[in-house]
Amino acid sequence: MYFLNDLVLKDLVRDAVSHEMESRGYKQNRQGADLVVNFRVFDQPTTLRGFTGYGTTYWGDMEVRQPEDTASFQVERGTLMVNMLDRNTGEVVWQGFASGLMEGNEFIHGEDKIKQAVHLIFENYPQEAVPVERRVRRNGE
DSSP states (O other): OOBOOOHHHHHHHHHHHHHHHHHTTOOOOSSSOSEEEEEEEESSOEEEEEESSSOOBSSOOOSOOOGGGEEEEEEOTTEEEEEEEETTTOBEEEEEEEOOOEETTEEOOOHHHHHHHHHHHHTTOOOOOOOHHHHHHHHTO
């Protein structure tokens, strides 16, 4: 797999993802987080293989899957992929993609372009954070 190891670009993406998550009510907590957010920017076209639907494990396949559950798809160079995982189970709960982060052979390091790409990805993220007080009341009603 070909993914970019560009620290400036990673910082721009990380900041944009943090902004999108915070705008949905999520708070960053490195110690006791419920979700793990991971991203990759691909610097070469590649084929990704995985399982259809969510609920598949990210850290390794812990359950037996049927061959018809697998899927593969092409991503073009300059594609940003964002994954969200349940920290307790390691299962992918959501993922999104945006392409077009390259002009010619160069990655776009413009903050506005990165924010726009991340925002487009998160337009398809349906979940708002549930405040802790509401979660406690729901569980302890």
